[in-house]
Amino acid sequence: MNVMTNPAVFDVERIRQDFPILTQTIRGKPFVFLDSAASAQKPRVVIDAMVHAMETQYANVHRGLHWMSERTTEAYEAARDAVAALMNANDRSEIVFTGNSTGAINLLAHSYGRGILKPGQAVLISGMEHHSNIVPWQLLRDSHGIELRVAPITDAGELDMAAYEALLSDGKVGLVAMTHMSNVLGTVTPADRIVRLAHANGAKVMFDGSQAIVHRKVDVQALDCDFYAWTGHKLYGPTGIGVLWGKRDLLERMPPFMGGGDMISSVTYEQSTWAAVPHKFEAGTPAILEGIGLKAAIDYVQAIGYDAMTAHEAALTEHALSRLAPIEGVRIIGQAQDRGGVISFVLDKAHAHDVATLLDRQGIAVRAGHHCAEPLMHRFNLDSTARASFGIYTTLAEVDALADGLIRVREFFQ
Amino acid sequence: MSQTDNFEDLRDLYQEVILDHGRKPRHAKRLETFDATAKGDNPMCGDRVQVWLKLDADSIGQVGFEARGCAISVASADLMAETVQGRATTDTRALFEAFRTMARTGACPDCAPALADPMERLAPLAGVHEYPSRVKCATLPWHALIAALDGAQEASSE
Numbered sequence: 001m002n003v004m005t006n007p008a009v010f011d012v013e014r015i016r017q018d019f020p021i022l023t024q025t026i027r028g029k030p031f032v033f034l035d036s037a038a039s040a041q042k043p044r045v046v047i048d049a050m051v052h053a054m055e056t057q058y059a060n061v062h063r064g065l066h067w068m069s070e071r072t073t074e075a076y077e078a079a080r081d082a083v084a085a086l087m088n089a090n091d092r093s094e095i096v097f098t099g100n101s102t103g104a105i106n107l108l109a110h111s112y113g114r115g116i117l118k119p120g121q122a123v124l125i126s127g128m129e130h131h132s133n134i135v136p137w138q139l140l141r142d143s144h145g146i147e148l149r150v151a152p153i154t155d156a157g158e159l160d161m162a163a164y165e166a167l168l169s170d171g172k173v174g175l176v177a178m179t180h181m182s183n184v185l186g187t188v189t190p191a192d193r194i195v196r197l198a199h200a201n202g203a204k205v206m207f208d209g210s211q212a213i214v215h216r217k218v219d220v221q222a223l224d225c226d227f228y229a230w231t232g233h234k235l236y237g238p239t240g241i242g243v244l245w246g247k248r249d250l251l252e253r254m255p256p257f258m259g260g261g262d263m264i265s266s267v268t269y270e271q272s273t274w275a276a277v278p279h280k281f282e283a284g285t286p287a288i289l290e291g292i293g294l295k296a297a298i299d300y301v302q303a304i305g306y307d308a309m310t311a312h313e314a315a316l317t318e319h320a321l322s323r324l325a326p327i328e329g330v331r332i333i334g335q336a337q338d339r340g341g342v343i344s345f346v347l348d349k350a351h352a353h354d355v356a357t358l359l360d361r362q363g364i365a366v367r368a369g370h371h372c373a374e375p376l377m378h379r380f381n382l383d384s385t386a387r388a389s390f391g392i393y394t395t396l397a398e399v400d401a402l403a404d405g406l407i408r409v410r411e412f413f414q
Numbered sequence: 415m416s417q418t419d420n421f422e423d424l425r426d427l428y429q430e431v432i433l434d435h436g437r438k439p440r441h442a443k444r445l446e447t448f449d450a451t452a453k454g455d456n457p458m459c460g461d462r463v464q465v466w467l468k469l470d471a472d473s474i475g476q477v478g479f480e481a482r483g484c485a486i487s488v489a490s491a492d493l494m495a496e497t498v499q500g501r502a503t504t505d506t507r508a509l510f511e512a513f514r515t516m517a518r519t520g521a522c523p524d525c526a527p528a529l530a531d532p533m534e535r536l537a538p539l540a541g542v543h544e545y546p547s548r549v550k551c552a553t554l555p556w557h558a559l560i561a562a563l564d565g566a567q568e569a570s571s572e
Contacts, residue, residue, distance in 0.1 A: 027423075351484035353459060357545060358424050369459050383460035383482065412421050412428070413437075
């Protein structure tokens with residue numbers, strides 16, 4: 001990770017000016033926000049796009065026989081085009097809007113799980129999943145007779161590829177559902193090999209890209225995965241909108257998830273027929289304003305470019321690891337070779353919650369707890385960690401503030 | 415840094431008495447013989463505590479606890495044990511209500527004068543009211559204590 005950010009293309013101080021919230025002070029100190037992996041801050045263009053829509057261009061979508069509805073539909077559907085381009089989807093109809101990643105994974109578990117998978121088949125997850133990619137599969141297991149398998153991870157926090165391959169080898173796995181980047185360890189999973197091995201053993205692959213898409217360019221055609229789930233609010237967009245991308249032929253074979261308006265072709269009391277994909281999966285009035293905000297966020301990150309974003313975060317991560325690791329009593333959880341800008345750590349003298357509160361007193365926002373990944377915590381014999389995570393607006397000086405703040409916490413607890 | 419840093423900005427919640435009881439709790443032990451025990455569990459943050467009680471006729475004879483959690487929860491459990499040992503059970507329930515009010519609001523203006531002494535002892539924990547996510551760290555051991563008095567095996571934080 002020796003890619004240094006080129007200040008000519010990536011000026012973090014100029015980027016920070018795009019995020020109004022970053023000028024705040026917290027408890028009289030500059031706001032050092034190191035919790036972007038939970039939810040990222042919003043640039044002015046996203047805020048403005050949503051306000052502008054409410055002020056000038058808003059009605060319900062997809063049912064417009066009037067000017068305002070048609071304009072709103074165009075603006076909302078432009079978000080689908082933006083998402084399709086972002087992910088290099090083959091077709092815009094492969095983009096299903098959901099509420100968030102959890103909504104996307106639950107849609108898949110219900111629709112693909114109950115509609116396509118057969119009792120006796122297995123779903124394979126990894127040992128570093130967020131609860132949102134565990135619990136939906138447990139519900140499917142219990143209601144539909146699906147076996148749930150867990151591919152272990154190594155002490156470094158990487159997927160155990162030999163164990164992964166062994167778990168696929170009996171051909172029973174119908175779907176691999178796996179994180180593309182751990183929200184706790186920062187580990188980026190080897191997506192190409194995961195897909196190749198899964199397909200060779202007859203399994204489809206869904207990636208939970210909630211974290212990965214913030215840090216890496218995601219090209220679903222190059223990955224050749226079958227489904228990809230992510231959420232807008234971590235990519236500098238609004239809350240309330242997520243994405244399930246799926247290969248079109250698979251989406252077409254899948255039964256609807258929720259029934260209601262917007263997802264039908266025709267309805268009689270005897271039977272209803274479904275709208276074409278993606279609308280088949282989008283019952284009810286969608287998150288119109290959030291879609292418009294998401295498009296603004298995608299335009300914003302595309303203008304900066306993933307090369308610059310990835311390089312910036314690699315520089316931050318490298319700097320953070322070099323500053324945190326030598327601090328006495330600090331242990332970094334997860335040592336993956338390929339990792340993004342998320343770093344979990346524990347301190348010998350203080351519980352993670354005390355660390356987070358005492359960093360907060362110094363104006364530094366980190367998350368502490370199990371990060372919705374309890375089984376992963378147990379894997380490392382922990383109840384909780386503190387976690388610092390970086391965004392495009394994070395500076396090297398903020399990483400230094402974290403390290404200095406942590407040194408003070410350690411001394412305070414001596 | 416340590417020569418000149420008096421950590422003033424860090425001390426409002428983490429006063430010396432909390433650091434001390436968090437680091438070296440006096441009552442952190444499982445009782446060999448006991449009359450009641452209950453566990454408290456905060457699934458949101460992973461804090462866990464178990465409280466053991468030896469009861470005299472109408473009062474609490476001895477308290478022991480095991481806590482796995484932050485300095486606030488350990489210190490709170492220890493100060494709780496200290497203030498309820500030898501206290502009548504009805505008094506203990508009243509003290510719990512008073513403590514809970516203080517943890518939530520920072521003060522307990524309507525507290526019974528009879529509780530003034532133990533409330534003063536518990537006062538270093540009043541600072542948690544400024545940290546809504548930490549209030550339950552301080553109250554969890556008390557919930558376990560009350561559950562034990564009620565003959566329940568499990569308490570959950572509010």
